[in-house]
Amino acid sequence: MQIYFIELSYLLASILFILGLKGLSHPETAKRGMHLAEFGMLMAIIGTLMHHEIVTYTWILAGLAIGSAVGLAMGFWVPMTAMPQRTALSHAFGAAAAALVGVAEYLKGPAHLDTVTMSALGFEVMLGSLTTTGSLLAFAKLQGMVRGTPMTYKGQNVFNMFLLAVTIAIFIYLVINPGSMTLFLVMAGLAFLFGLLLVMPIGSADMPVVMSLLNSYAGLASAATGFVLDNKVLIIAGTLDGFSGFILSILMCRAMNRSITNVLFGAFGSPATAEAGGQQQGSMREVGLEDIATQLAYANKVVFVPGYGLATAQAQHAVRELADVLEKRGVTVKYGIHPVAGRMPGHMNVLLAEANVPYSSLYELEQINPEFSTTDVSVVIGANDVVNPDARDNPSSPIAGMPILEVDRSKSVVVLKRGQGKGFSGLENPLFFKPVTGMLYGDAKDTLTRLVQAVQHA
Amino acid sequence: MTHEGLISALYVFALAAFLGYQVISRVPPLLHTPLMSATNAISGISLVGSIVTAGAGHGTTSTILGFVAVVCASTNVVGGFVITDRMLKMFKRKEIAKKE
Numbered sequence: 001m002q003i004y005f006i007e008l009s010y011l012l013a014s015i016l017f018i019l020g021l022k023g024l025s026h027p028e029t030a031k032r033g034m035h036l037a038e039f040g041m042l043m044a045i046i047g048t049l050m051h052h053e054i055v056t057y058t059w060i061l062a063g064l065a066i067g068s069a070v071g072l073a074m075g076f077w078v079p080m081t082a083m084p085q086r087t088a089l090s091h092a093f094g095a096a097a098a099a100l101v102g103v104a105e106y107l108k109g110p111a112h113l114d115t116v117t118m119s120a121l122g123f124e125v126m127l128g129s130l131t132t133t134g135s136l137l138a139f140a141k142l143q144g145m146v147r148g149t150p151m152t153y154k155g156q157n158v159f160n161m162f163l164l165a166v167t168i169a170i171f172i173y174l175v176i177n178p179g180s181m182t183l184f185l186v187m188a189g190l191a192f193l194f195g196l197l198l199v200m201p202i203g204s205a206d207m208p209v210v211m212s213l214l215n216s217y218a219g220l221a222s223a224a225t226g227f228v229l230d231n232k233v234l235i236i237a238g239t240l241d242g243f244s245g246f247i248l249s250i251l252m253c254r255a256m257n258r259s260i261t262n263v264l265f266g267a268f269g270s271p272a273t274a275e276a277g278g279q280q281q282g283s284m285r286e287v288g289l290e291d292i293a294t295q296l297a298y299a300n301k302v303v304f305v306p307g308y309g310l311a312t313a314q315a316q317h318a319v320r321e322l323a324d325v326l327e328k329r330g331v332t333v334k335y336g337i338h339p340v341a342g343r344m345p346g347h348m349n350v351l352l353a354e355a356n357v358p359y360s361s362l363y364e365l366e367q368i369n370p371e372f373s374t375t376d377v378s379v380v381i382g383a384n385d386v387v388n389p390d391a392r393d394n395p396s397s398p399i400a401g402m403p404i405l406e407v408d409r410s411k412s413v414v415v416l417k418r419g420q421g422k423g424f425s426g427l428e429n430p431l432f433f434k435p436v437t438g439m440l441y442g443d444a445k446d447t448l449t450r451l452v453q454a455v456q457h458a
Numbered sequence: 459m460t461h462e463g464l465i466s467a468l469y470v471f472a473l474a475a476f477l478g479y480q481v482i483s484r485v486p487p488l489l490h491t492p493l494m495s496a497t498n499a500i501s502g503i504s505l506v507g508s509i510v511t512a513g514a515g516h517g518t519t520s521t522i523l524g525f526v527a528v529v530c531a532s533t534n535v536v537g538g539f540v541i542t543d544r545m546l547k548m549f550k551r552k553e554i555a556k557k558e
Contacts, residue, residue, distance in 0.1 A: 010506075017500050018477060024493050025484040027549040034546060037500060038539050048506040054513035059525040063512055067532025074533070075540025080548075083491060083541075090498050090538060093530040097504050100527040104511045104520040116459045215494055222504045223471065229507050230463050236474040241501035243478035244493060251487075339487055346490025350545055358552040364487050 002050055009047025010233035016040030017237055021244075027359050044233055080354045081311050084343035085142040087211060091218045092135035094241075098221035099128025099188070105228055106184055113178040117228055122171045124224035125184075126191045131217040133195035138210055141199070142343060148204035157265050160197050167191055198264065204343070205385070209252045209263045211344045216245025248345045255339035255365075257391075257401035284420070287438030289447070292377075292414050293454030296322075299376035301332040303368065305405050306348055307341050309382015309418065310444060316355035318448035319381060323357070325455050335361055336368035336378075336405045338386035365403055375410035380431075381444050382416065388429045399427065413437040416444050492545045499538025505531035 016036045023033015054060070078086045102125040106113070113121065140146040167190040170183050202210050219241025226234030253260055296302055304319060323333040335357065341348040349362055363371075372378065380387050383405075390397040391404045407413050413436050420441070431437055440447055459467070485493045508531050512524030 013503065017503075018481060020500070021478075021481050021485070021493075021496065024489050024496060025481075025486070027489065027546070028551075030489060030492065030546045030549070031543070034496060034539065034542055037496065041500070041503065041535055041539070044503060044506055045509070048509050051510050051513075053510055055515040056513055059512045059521055060509050060528060063508070063525045063528025064532050067529040067534075068536045070529070071533040071536025071538075072540060074537040075544065078541065080545070083495075083545075086537075086541065087491075087494055087498065090495070090534050093534050094498060094501055094504065097502075097508055097527040097530040097534070100523045100530070101504065101507045101511050104516070104523040104527075107520055107523075108516055114459065116461075116464050120459075211494070215498070219497065219501050222501045225504050225507050227459070227464075227467055227471075229510075230459055230467065231507060232467070232470050233503055234507060235467060235470050237500045237503040239471055239474035240478040240482070241497040243475055244482045244497040247479065247482050248490060248494065251490075337487070344491060345494065346487055346492070349488045350491045350548070353545075353548040353550070356548075356550070359488055359549045360552050362488060 002052065006047040006050060009043045010231070013040035013044035013047075014233050014236045016043075017240065021240060080350055081314070082143075083347060083350060084207065084211060085139050087344060088135045088139040088142055088214070091211075091214045092132050092139065094218040095128045095131035095135065095214075095221050097128075098218070098225045099125050099132060101225055102128060102228065103188065106181075115175060118175050118178045120224050120227035122174055122187070124221055124228055125188050126167060126171055127217050127224065128221040129188050129191035130195035130198065131214055131221060133192045134199045134210075135195075135214045135218070137196050137199040138207065138214060141204065142207060150203040151200045156197075156201060160194070163190060163194050163197065167194060201265075202263065205340075206256075206263050207343045208340050208345050208347075209249055209256070209258075209260070212245050212248035212252055213260070213264075214245070216242050216249060219243070219245055252340060252345060255403060257399070257403065284432050284439045285435075285437065287414070287440060289440065289450055289454055292438065292440060293451055293458050295377050295412060295414075296326060296331070296379075296451070297329060297455045297458035299326075299331050301334070301371075301375050302326055303334050303336050303372065303375045303378045303407070303410065305336045305338075305378060305380045305383050305387060305407055306352065307338075307381065307383025307386060308343065308348075309384075311342065311348075311351050311382075313382060313418075313444035315381065315445035315448055316351050316357075318445045318452070320352070320355045320357050322448050322452050322455065323361075325452055329455075333361065334363050334368065334371070336363055336365070336407075338365055338383070338403075338405055341383065341386060365405060369406050372406050372409040377412045377414060378407040378410040380407055380413065380415045381448075382418075384429055385427065387431055388427065389431050389434075390427070390429070393430075397427070407431065408434055408436065411436070414440055416440050416442075416447055418443065488549070489546075492542050495538050495545070496542045499535055499542060502531045502535035502538060505535055 020037025223238030391402040508527035
C-alpha cells in the first residue's frame with residue numbers, strides 16, 4: 001500500500017514538473033506552471049519520507065532545515081546581477097548531491113553492484129564530481145574571486161584529454177571489477193580535478209555556454225542517480241534538466257557561431273586570438289550629449305542595444321527612465337537583446353524586467369534586425385562584440401559568422417562606452433569608426449541620467 | 459537492477475528526453491534564465507535519493523554523506539523555486555509595467 005502511495009506521489013510530481021516547464025513557454029503562464037512544479041516537489045518529498053528503509057529522521061530533518069534556510073536566504077537576497085553566480089553555485093550543489101549519494105550507494109558494499117548499476121553509479125559519481133568543481137570554479141570566476149581571463153599553458157588540451165582517458169579507463173575497470181574501493185576514490189578524485197581543468201581555460205565571455213553545459217551535466221548526474229536507485233521521477237527530472245542545459249548550450253554556441261569543442265578547447269579571448277583582429281583605419285567621432293538628446297527627442301524610433309556593460313554600470317533603471325521620457329514624447333522605443341548578452345542565457349532580459357521594462361518591448365535578434373533600417377537612433381550601451389559588423393563583413397575575423405545586431409543599418413548610432421578600450425574579446429570594432437556612429441564616453445548610468453534631463457529640456 | 463528494470467528505466471529516459479526537447483525548445487529566449495533556475499530546482503528532486511540515504515542507517519559514513527546531500531539538494535529546491543518565482547514576477551506586460 002505504502003509503496004503505491006510513494007510511487008503515485010512520484011508520478012504526480014513527474015507530470016507536474018513537465019506541466020511546469022510547459023508553462024514557461026509564455027510569461028503569462030509561467031508563474032502558474034512553477035506553482036504546479038512546486039506542489040509536485042512537495043508531494044514527492046512527503047511521499048519519500050514514508051519510505052520503509054528510513055529508520056531515523058534526525059539527520060533528514062536537520063538537513064532539510066539547513067538547506068531550506070540557506071535556500072530561502074539565497075532566494076530572497078541574491079541580486080539579479082548576481083544570478084549567474086547563484087546558478088553556478090546551484091549546479092555545484094546539485095551535482096555534489098548526486099555524487100555523494102553515489103558514493104554512499106557504493107559504500108553499501110559491492111555485493112549488490114551488478115554491471116548495470118555499477119555503470120550508472122560510476123557515471124553518476126564521475127559526472128557529479130567534475131560538475132561540482134567545474135561549477136565552483138565558474139562561480140569563482142563570475143564572482144571575481146578568480147581572474148575571468150582564460151588560464152592556459154602549453155599542452156593543456158593534451159593533458160586534459162589524457163586525464164579524462166585515465167578516468168574513463170578506471171571507470172571501465174570498475175564496471176568489470178566493482179570491488180576496488182581505492183580505485184573508486186581515485187576515479188572520483190580525478191573527476192574533481194578534471195572539472196577544474198575543464199573550466200580553467202574558459203574566459204568570461206564564454207560563460208553562457210559553460211553555464212549551460214554544467215547545467216546539462218548536473219541534470220545528467222541526477223538522471224544517473226535515478227538509474228542507480230531505480231527511481232523514475234529522478235530519471236525524468238534529471239533528463240529534463242540535462243536536455244534543457246544541452247539545448248541552451250547549442251543555442252548559445254549558435255549565437256556565437258562556434259562549436260562546443262571550440263568553446264571548451266579554444267581558450268577564446270586569450271592574447272593570441274586578440275591580435276588577429278588587425279588595426280582599424282580612421283578615427284572615432286566623439287559627439288556631445290546635447291546633440292544626442294536632440295536626436296533622440298525628435299526621433300520616430302529608437303532601439304536600445306544593451307550589453308553586459310549595462311549591468312556592470314547598474315544602468316538598467318536609468319535606461320528605462322530614458323525610454324519613459326522618450327515614449328512620453330511619442331517616440332517608439334524597443335530593446336534589441338542578443339542571445340549572449342550577459343553572463344548566462346536570458347540574463348539581460350531579467351535585468352531589464354527588474355527595472356520595469358515591459359517584456360513586450362524586449363526583442364530577440366531575429367525580430368529586431370529587420371527593423372534597424374527604419375530606426376532613427378540605435379543606442380548601444382556597454383555592448384561590443386554583439387554589434388561588431390566584422391562578424392558579418394570580414395570573413396577573416398575571429399568572430400566571422402557570429403550573428404550580430406545590425407545597428408550599423410540604422411540612420412544614426414550612438415555608442416555609450418566607458419573608454420576607448422576594446423571589449424573582452426579584445427577585437428577592434430569597425431562600428432565605432434563608421435561615419436554614422438557617434439561615441440559618448442563615460443559611465444553609462446551617469447550618461448543616461450544626464451540624457452534624461454537633456455531630453456526633458458529639448 | 460534487473461534487466462526488466464533497466465529496460466523500463468531506459469524507456470522512461472528516452473521518452474523524457476524526447477518530451478524535454480519538445481517542451482524546452484518552446485521556451486522563448488526571454489525566459490531562459492528562469493528556465494535554468496527552474497530546471498535546477500526541479501532536478502533538486504535528487505533530494506528523494508538523499509533523504510533515503512541519510513535516514514536508512516547504513517553506517518555513519520553513509521549517513522553523513524546523505525545528510526550533506528540533503529542540505530545541498532534542499533538548498534537547490536528551495537532557492538531555485540524562490541528565485542524563479544521572484545524573477546517571473548518581474549516580467550510584466552506593458553500596461554501593468556507602466557502603472558508601477
